[in-house]
Amino acid sequence: MMALIFWIALTVTVWVYIGYPLLLLLWRAIGSRPVNKQFQEPGVSIVLAMHNECDRVDAKIQNCFDLDYPASKLCIIVSLDAPTDGTADALKKWEERGVKVVRTATRRGKAAAINSAMPFATGDIVLFGDARQNLAPNALRELVANFADPSVGAVSGELVLLDEDGKESNEGVGMYWRYEKALRSMESAIRSVPGSTGAIYAIRRELFQPLPAGTILDDVLIPMRIVAGGKRAIFEPAALAFDRVTETPEMEYQKKRRTLMGNYELLVRAPELLVPGRNPILVQFLSHKVGRLIVPWCLLALLMSNLFLHHGFYRLSLFGQILFYLFAMCGWLISRRKDTKSELQVQASSPTVQDSAIAAVTRE
Amino acid sequence: MGKAMGRVAQTSYTFVLMNWAAVAGLFQFIKGHEGFWNVSSPGGSHRLRRV
Numbered sequence: 378m379m380a381l382i383f384w385i386a387l388t389v390t391v392w393v394y395i396g397y398p399l400l401l402l403l404w405r406a407i408g409s410r411p412v413n414k415q416f417q418e419p420g421v422s423i424v425l426a427m428h429n430e431c432d433r434v435d436a437k438i439q440n441c442f443d444l445d446y447p448a449s450k451l452c453i454i455v456s457l458d459a460p461t462d463g464t465a466d467a468l469k470k471w472e473e474r475g476v477k478v479v480r481t482a483t484r485r486g487k488a489a490a491i492n493s494a495m496p497f498a499t500g501d502i503v504l505f506g507d508a509r510q511n512l513a514p515n516a517l518r519e520l521v522a523n524f525a526d527p528s529v530g531a532v533s534g535e536l537v538l539l540d541e542d543g544k545e546s547n548e549g550v551g552m553y554w555r556y557e558k559a560l561r562s563m564e565s566a567i568r569s570v571p572g573s574t575g576a577i578y579a580i581r582r583e584l585f586q587p588l589p590a591g592t593i594l595d596d597v598l599i600p601m602r603i604v605a606g607g608k609r610a611i612f613e614p615a616a617l618a619f620d621r622v623t624e625t626p627e628m629e630y631q632k633k634r635r636t637l638m639g640n641y642e643l644l645v646r647a648p649e650l651l652v653p654g655r656n657p658i659l660v661q662f663l664s665h666k667v668g669r670l671i672v673p674w675c676l677l678a679l680l681m682s683n684l685f686l687h688h689g690f691y692r693l694s695l696f697g698q699i700l701f702y703l704f705a706m707c708g709w710l711i712s713r714r715k716d717t718k719s720e721l722q723v724q725a726s727s728p729t730v731q732d733s734a735i736a737a738v739t740r741e
Numbered sequence: 742m743g744k745a746m747g748r749v750a751q752t753s754y755t756f757v758l759m760n761w762a763a764v765a766g767l768f769q770f771i772k773g774h775e776g777f778w779n780v781s782s783p784g785g786s787h788r789l790r791r792v
Contacts, residue, residue: 552752626754626755633758634765636762637763637766637767638767638770641766641767641770670767673761674764701753702753706754707746708755708757709754711750711751
């Protein structure tokens with residue numbers, strides 16, 4: 378019995394992190410479906426849902442105006458979810474420049490804020506973004522070019538995490554994120570990506586369906602509905618948004634916990650995504666999204682079952698697992714040391730070097 | 742050598758933490774989530790919320 382548990386847990390874990398990426402590599406090699414990308418300039422509505430973003434709103438809107446796209450084809454809509462920090466006041470000067478501000482008196486959440494903004498969107502394409510991340514000047518143009526292909530319903534850009542030197546982060550969280558992007562790129566080449574990057578994604582306006590109140594992952598539910606409707610949701614690596622890499626894995630953990638909680642919620646809200654025939658990218662969805670929810674339990678089962686299995690390969694496997702968790706413990710100690718250092722740096726410098734780096738990159 | 746070991750340690754730690762996030766996410770989902778918007782990390786506005 379223990380051997381059976383061990384092998385099931387091992388198979389699932391290896392599949393999610395190694396087998397599935399290898400399948401994608403193979404699949405892409407034999408069944409890649411290129412997008413017919415052509416540069417064009419349809420009307421675009423930029424929807425920004427915000428709560429308390431007083432510190433960032435000016436930079437974000439300016440960034441939208443700085444995009445390399447005809448101003449006459451752009452419509453910026455900011456949907457405010459009952460902010461309490463003066464975000465609404467900060468937006469007054471932008472209203473005079475044509476920014477549409479949608480206000481609600483009570484706090485209803487991001488999904489409701491997006492729903493409130495959509496009736497004001499007039500462009501054929503709607504770009505969604507967060508207040509925090511800046512977009513590269515050509516990002517919108519690169520996204521929109523993909524909609525020349527009628528099979529494309531949603532396009533996600535690429536979020537680049539910069540380290541303190543303003544370079545793309547390669548370690549820890551940065552490496553994890555790069556692995557994610559490699560997966561998305563392969564999934565996109567085959568058919569569709571199960572989800573988008575919240576910082577930068579665009580859809581055809583006609584394909585938007587109002588979000589259920591309280592939806593956490595709008596950037597997964599919106600594209601997955603589009604995929605379920607028969608269109609493709611692709612990844613465009615030339616459309617860049619920039620953000621700072623989290624200083625420590627613990628901060629990434631906070632974000633990840635919320636994202637994964639959103640994945641559980643997604644399964645409850647849209648169980649049809651698990652039904653063969655209803656989800657055209659069922660294998661990708663199960664392997665990429667659902668697999669990530671199952672693997673932690675498999676890791677636990679792997680260790681527990683291995684404690685009862687001592688002969689031959691199992692001895693080696695137990696040794697490997699113990700070594701792995703010892704390394705993880707060392708990583709935790711290194712991270713704690715870094716955390717203390719970064720707290721001191723943050724106290725000593727504001728704004729951070731990373732802020733300047735992001736601003737420099739997005740001005741280029 | 743030391744740098745490579747440090748990198749392996751950090752990668753292992755990140756992997757474990759990301760997996761633990763799925764467990765914590767399930768408990769948080771069962772408990773009922775804390776709000777509609779992304780939670781700011783402790784320490785102020787200079788830090789990330791969600792990628």
